[in-house]
Amino acid sequence: MEGYYPRKFGRVGGAGSYIQNIGREMTQLGHEVSVICAKFDKKTIQFKDGFIQVYPIMEYQPSHFIYFLNKIPLFNIGSALLFYIHNGLKIHLFLRRLNKVNKIDFVEYSEGGDFWNAILKKFPYVSHLHGSNYTFKIQSGQKIALHDILRRKAEHIFIKHAQKVISPSRAMVGYVEREMRRKLDQARVIPYPVINSPNDLVKISKENKSASILFASRNDPVKGGELLIRALELLPISIHSKICVKFYGFIPTKDLSHLKFLEIIDFVPKAELDIAYKKAHICIIPSLFDNSPNTVYEAMSNGKIVVASDVGGIPEIIGNSENGYLFIPGNDRDLCEKLTKAINLVLEGKSNLMGRNAQRWIWDRANIKENAQMRLNLIQ
Numbered sequence: 001m002e003g004y005y006p007r008k009f010g011r012v013g014g015a016g017s018y019i020q021n022i023g024r025e026m027t028q029l030g031h032e033v034s035v036i037c038a039k040f041d042k043k044t045i046q047f048k049d050g051f052i053q054v055y056p057i058m059e060y061q062p063s064h065f066i067y068f069l070n071k072i073p074l075f076n077i078g079s080a081l082l083f084y085i086h087n088g089l090k091i092h093l094f095l096r097r098l099n100k101v102n103k104i105d106f107v108e109y110s111e112g113g114d115f116w117n118a119i120l121k122k123f124p125y126v127s128h129l130h131g132s133n134y135t136f137k138i139q140s141g142q143k144i145a146l147h148d149i150l151r152r153k154a155e156h157i158f159i160k161h162a163q164k165v166i167s168p169s170r171a172m173v174g175y176v177e178r179e180m181r182r183k184l185d186q187a188r189v190i191p192y193p194v195i196n197s198p199n200d201l202v203k204i205s206k207e208n209k210s211a212s213i214l215f216a217s218r219n220d221p222v223k224g225g226e227l228l229i230r231a232l233e234l235l236p237i238s239i240h241s242k243i244c245v246k247f248y249g250f251i252p253t254k255d256l257s258h259l260k261f262l263e264i265i266d267f268v269p270k271a272e273l274d275i276a277y278k279k280a281h282i283c284i285i286p287s288l289f290d291n292s293p294n295t296v297y298e299a300m301s302n303g304k305i306v307v308a309s310d311v312g313g314i315p316e317i318i319g320n321s322e323n324g325y326l327f328i329p330g331n332d333r334d335l336c337e338k339l340t341k342a343i344n345l346v347l348e349g350k351s352n353l354m355g356r357n358a359q360r361w362i363w364d365r366a367n368i369k370e371n372a373q374m375r376l377n378l379i380q
Contacts, residue, residue: 021368127162127166281304287309
């Protein structure tokens with residue numbers, strides 16, 4: 001149960017891609033999988049993705065009534081909580097109808113989940129800690145409103161009553177435990193699953209005349225796009241003619257025509273982005289805060305050098321200088337230094353060892369077949 005499902009609607013996050021990947025693997029193992037997600041449009045009620053039945057019924061924006069309440073003093077304090085409870089009720093009633101047709105054995109929710117199921121205990125469920133808006137705001141130093149706190153308190157009740165809690169990182173479990181001021185004994189760390197096979201090992205590289213660098217992100221300040229721009233402006237002039245940098249999804253707010261090596265691409269379908277990952281030498285994740293970004297897994301599975309912020313669950317994946325580079329969060333000079341090291345490795349033809357180490361980490365810990373079985377064992 002996630003936000004947007006990766007269909008014709010292109011702007012999906014890592015959680016949406018995760019649901020599609022693990023859902024497809026579960027169906028191959030003989031299980032029936034249904035996905036409840038946010039609406040694509042007003043017309044689409046349901047559709048099939050292979051053997052996965054998808055129901056886009058969730059409201060991703062408040063109704064006109066709740067939007068109206070949000071404009072009224074005092075009422076606006078509880079509008080986010082009301083939206084959360086209203087959406088949860090809609091999901092819960094739909095699950096009950098679905099259960100009459102085909103018995104539901106368990107439900108996996110994102111951590112916000114279905115408040116009503118926590119109270120009524122109709123279905124056994126797993127809460128998956130992808131990272132809430134509240135946690136991201138707190139950890140990245142953003143302003144927290146009272147309605148954020150109220151909603152998060154309701155989400156904590158849902159997490160508390162989950163039979164199991166899954167997180168792709170130990171860091172996120174720790175953040176939520178500190179928020180709740182209690183130990184989540186039912187929590188287990190299972191990395192996001194990756195599809196690439198061991199036959200895709202990067203080939204021995206030769207010296208390259210230029211280095212291709214990729215940054216893929218939604219247009220969100222917490223993803224660190226502005227930090228990356230400052231780091232690119234610090235790169236030595238001598239390197240400018242030897243690099244090509246592409247931004248996918250992130251649209252800068254200022255003129256960057258002086259960075260001749262930079263190409264800005266608003267949006268491409270996931271299939272095209274997958275091709276871009278394969279062509280790139282270096283992938284950058286400059287997040288101010290993050291959990292365990294799907295972009296890290298995608299880049300590492302393709303044998304790319306990852307330059308990432310040393311924050312959240314990222315250092316649980318990347319060992320500095322072993323299968324990627326970590327830089328001090330929010331530090332443009334350190335990012336510039338680590339990026340320069342990665343560029344020189346590519347230009348000198350020495351990047352393949354780090355790329356292979358990255359791929360081996362993925363296959364050892366995030367192989368989708370073993371990953372799916374770990375989830376099934378946890379539930380059973």
